[in-house]
Amino acid sequence: MEPGETLPPPRPSAAATATAAASPTILLGRYRLGRMLGRGSFAKVYQAYSVADGSAVAIKIIDKKSKSLNAVTEAQVLREVSAMRLLQSHPNILKIHEVMATRSKIYLVMELASGGELFSVLTRRGRWFTDASTRRLFQQLISALIFCHESGVSHRDMKPQNILLDGEGNIKISDFGLSALPEQLRDDGLLHTACGTPAFTAPEVVARRGYSGPKADAWSCGVILYMLLCGSLPFDDRNLVSMYKKIAKRDYQFPNWVSKPARYVIKQLLDPNPSSRMSLETLLGTAWFKKSSSLSKSQSDGSLYEMAALAKDYDLGSVSSANAFDIISLSSGLDLSGLFEMSNGERSKRFSSGASFEDIRDKVREVGGRLGYAVEKMRGGSLVLRKRAYVLIVEVWEIAPSLMLVEMKWGGDGGCLDELHWEEWRAGLEELVCSWHNDDA
CATH class of the missing domain: 1.10.510.10 (Transferase(Phosphotransferase) domain 1)
Structure with missing residues (x-):
């Protein structure tokens, strides 16, 4: 050996390599990561298994630090989660079980389609x-x-x-x-x-x-x-x-x-x-x-x-029961949009209520009618109302017996809500409200 030359690091033994390969990656203590199923510009999809019961799932891992992830693709992720949550009950639509996140990654835990x-x-x-x-x-x-x-x-x-x-x-x-x-x-x-x-x-x-x-x-x-x-x-x-x-x-x-x-x-x-x-x-x-x-x-x-x-039936059925994913994604402190540090407060309002689903539905229709909104669709625990450039979607979840969570989302070309417009809605619904979740008042 020449002066100043250093020895290379020792190579791991075959047994050590096998042990490392056999040690599965556990995501947030909940899922054991398996083989990769596919990859895109800012996300990878893996097969995984629940630590609790061993059931197989697919997990889409989104890298928030990826150069390919921009405002457009962030909006696509949010839209994908919102749509899948809305469509959970159909047997031929892939189900989303839960969303988890760290500072650098977002994990969408979904049904595994093994075929x-x-x-x-x-x-x-x-x-x-x-x-x-x-x-x-x-x-x-x-x-x-x-x-x-x-x-x-x-x-x-x-x-x-x-x-x-x-x-x-x-x-x-x-x-x-x-x-x-x-x-x-x-x-x-x-x-x-x-x-x-x-x-x-x-x-x-x-x-x-x-x-x-x-x-x-x-x-x-x-x-x-x-x-x-x-x-x-x-x-x-x-x-x-x-x-x-x-x-x-x-x-x-x-x-x-x-x-x-x-x-x-x-x-x-x-x-x-x-x-x-x-x-x-x-x-x-x-x-x-x-x-x-x-x-x-x-x-x-x-x-x-x-x-x-x-699927053509427009009648309102019973209100949906909220699972853990619904509560997490709708909570003011853990709003899904916060995963990307986005704010949508001017287009979304939420409140909890002790009123029945039927009373909430009827009051929304009554107040909307007074303010010039027409009901376009009613399905499950959702109502879609329209007034010129505004589209209002109202969704109701049963969090616990006698406790409902209501989300009101505005869209269309009407832009963000002006104070007068919102105050009219707020005053009309006040008798239903236990507390507002994302309102300064």
Whole structure:
């Protein structure tokens, strides 16, 4: 050894290496991290297991310090969580269990779809699905999307990569980062943000005209149905201008094995004119869609057609019971937006109340009527009201017996609430309120 030369650090023994590899990573004392399922520009998704009961979950880990995470992507994360929380009850929509955070990371704990992406299945098969298999998957997709639309959510990025499969081959819609919530509607009742994946995006969205979210989702469903039955995209061109010329001319061909009833559905969904395009509600009544098929391999208590039809029910049911995730995400001290140090106080107000759900609902409608709001939708524990440029969403959770948590969110183009506008609402609802959660008074 030469003078001044240092010995290299000792190499770990094989036994030590094996022990380190066998030591699992435990996240916040709650989940044991497993293999990576996928990764994006600012997030990674892992399979994980609950320390408490060993159940398998998927965890999306978002790096808050990533250079790829900006104000737009932060908004997408918040939108994804809000949409998934609103849509928890449908069996074909991926469930979110809880949200955890540290100074540098956010952890979204979600249902595990062990079958992977529908896109991967299509790629592995290298061909198309049978008519019966396609119908079963497509019926589940339409059932879930109608539920989304009647809950005020448009997905806006429907494609096989965002459709997952569980262990029994049933679909789970995922990735609501580009979804539109009711508060994003403008005064004309339409959406105006161009987004999505070109091969699956409706032409009116790309044209940056005002568009209907449900009709845009219907177009994407037409592309997906074509892929399932034909094994390829209907419009596929690297030159986007050429592709949209083909779309305008409806320039695509069917393989000879696609049935006439299925061709009819695809043609009606791939109508470049949204006004004449078939809606998903109309799709429910078509002969191809209604043909007998079970809801899932594990469910036998009713057809998919019946379940999709149930999603059209506007009646208010019982108020939702809040789980730990709901309480954490709505608490003034742990507002989910605080994960990104964002503030939304001027667009959101919350209060607790000892009144019944029915009394809260009736009072909101009464006060809203006096202030010029009209009720647009009522579903579960939610109401959507509109007054010109303002959209108001009211959600009610049962925190404990005789204790309700009410959140009021304003959206649309009305901007932030002025003091007079808010004081009118505050005065009208005062008799219901135990305490305000995010109001200086």
